[in-house]
Amino acid sequence: MTGDRPLTPARLGLGDVLRVGAAGLRTRPARVILSALGIAIGIATMVAVIGISSSSREELLRQLDRLGTNLLTVTAGRTVFGEEAKLPKNAAAMVGRIGPVRTAAATGAVDDVSVRRTDHISEAVTGGITVQAADLTLTRTLEGAIVKGVWLNEATARLPTVVLGSKAAERLGITNPGVRVWLGERWFSVIGVLGPMPLAEEIERSALVGFPAAEKYLGFDGHPTTIYERSTETSVEVVRDVLPRTVNPENPEEVEVSRPSDALAARAAAAGAFTNLLLGLGAVALLVGGVGVANTMVISVLERRKEIGLRRSLGATRSQIRIQFLSESLLLSALGGTAGAALGAIATIGFAVFRDWPPVVPPWALAGAVGATLLIGTAAGLYPAMRAARLSPTIALATT
Template sequence: MTQHLPRPARLRLPDLLRIGLIGPRTRRLRSALSALGIALGIAAVVAITGISASSQAHLLDRLDRLGSNLISVSPGENYGGEKVPLPKVAVSMLGNIAPVEQVSATAETKANVYRSDFVPPNQTNSLRVLSARLDLLKTLRGELSSGRWLDKGTQRLPVVVLGDTAARRLGVTAPGTKVWLSGRSLPGGWYGVIGILRANELVPEIDDSVLVGAPQAVAELGGDRTPSTVYVRTHPDRVRDVQDVAAATANPARPSVVAVSRPSDLLKARSETDTALTGLVLSLAGVALLVGGVGIANTMVVGVMERRGEVGLRRALGARRGQITLQFLIEAVLLGLFGGLAGAALGVVAVYGYAGVKDWPATVPMAWVAAGPAVAVLVGTVAGLYPALRAARMSPTGALRSA
């Protein structure tokens, strides 16, 4: 009567994990370097998506603070490419639109600004001297970094408020300093700095401007109260409606030569550009994941060749091909898992670090943090499949003979 050998017992999950950890434990440096590629890929994905999300959160925060309901109306160009000035009544006309909550304006002057009266006239630092209405700062929701804004008393005096860029280019760090204003057909004179504005990302043209009270600009600096830019703050739900009628309201005779824009659209366009760049970086992160998978595959192939004796011995003792396959596949999966967990942790640290440096609200993409290790495990599984099958195909005698 023929006797059949008993079927090999199935390995329990704890036993499989212990066997799967043999390779990573005995070859720590090689295993760490193999997992490093996966870790860098996952870290790049988490970091880039997190930094992008933090940037968008910062943008939304800025728009909430500055308001996306600001519209600027400025002179457009005719068919000859020449600027067509706005009518002097454009400010009051735009203020009569029902959804408009606030309106203010700046106007050009004939003056230039210099740090002193010894600076050559052509060295203007690309700064403009504008007349400003008293409600300009409130309409723009601007802030002062130091000093004070123009008021009814100072708008008729030789004093100025500097934009953030203008103050830096002129080397003015605090109110109390004097700057020299002069121009063609203007006698020139010293003007005291009473305030310095914070940078205004929504209206950057204010940053490189020197602002003077309208009465003083008309009396001494060649201003004529013709608005160069009108800023309109509307009801948040009626922005598009006001945009549609702003040109015809500002210049009913020639609405086609009026430029109407929404400054917050520029910020959103910049955010979309950043998003496109994020897509490129994510593609590079995918390449890093591919390189990490190749590294795991290479490590596993070398490991199989080095451990032929172990494979032959286990096969001789009754291990089935499926168990050998599962052993090496678990090693590859564990390498991917370790790399994925390390990469996710590294990416989170990078997001918090970068957001802290930029003073942004840190936004960690939890979906990517959770998916990162899963993707790494998938990469490890695919990378380890061929080496695992190769180890399982070894015959016991051949493996022992070559050991």
């Protein structure tokens, strides 16, 4: 004691703690980099998985906004005897008379007819392409685009002409109109190629002819199999309720109504299911990285016993020794976490730009990466720090 005041150990400020912790890391750079790499891989994986999933979901939602949610489809269901029902021939016209309906169009599947590049190809080789009769208002109703050539009109709908969906054209190897395909038992001239239609993917895989041509050349019975309808956004549910009774007043139970945009919304909602699995893998990598940090700190304590003994003999308290090694562990984890978060963000942006998606890196993902880093650093450094603090100065200095 000096006078009446007892001697108290000096307090370490935040700057002192950081300097002491960083000094321990600077003496072993190779080991620090390798240990931080484990943390970086785990954090990068988790940030990239969350970012890519969020970017994909954002693209789906933007696509949904562009396409609209006011498209409904009407298809034939089953009769009470389990047989396939048929929609009336004038079903599309009846749907068009519903007040809020802006436009309606019908397609009809032409059964037992395939489309091939030549008549020398077997009928069994369909390529998954269906032949359908289509109304002239189909592209307007689906808000689809003709990327090559033209759409059907009053004249070409009566002639052996065909418009190919995007996937149908790709499978047939046709990039431009002006060629002929063997459809049924005769040649049809390709006059157009449609662009992608996310809300009507069945159209993308179809060869489309006019209703009159389908009846005249392909033996089509004239009954539509699907009706597409667009109404005002605010009246979708009202129209959905009256469609079955409008299409088939006698047997409305044989009519099925669906909204294609629900599939896109479901895909956006389900995007997190697979994300959780990948996040689990990232968490495993992060755990392995934490074990690596703990191993590094334990070895560091064993190698620096004399340093610990010297500091204790010069007045450092157990608490200060614990803080020194805990700060080293936190700095080591923070180094890996920062690098991992940056790598994950870069991977997300690169992948999103490659896929032409809006890049989205949620701030909560970065905040979570920081929190996980601090948690791993604390857990990994706690035991080595306590072990270092328990060392007796005399025993530590006597260690050879």
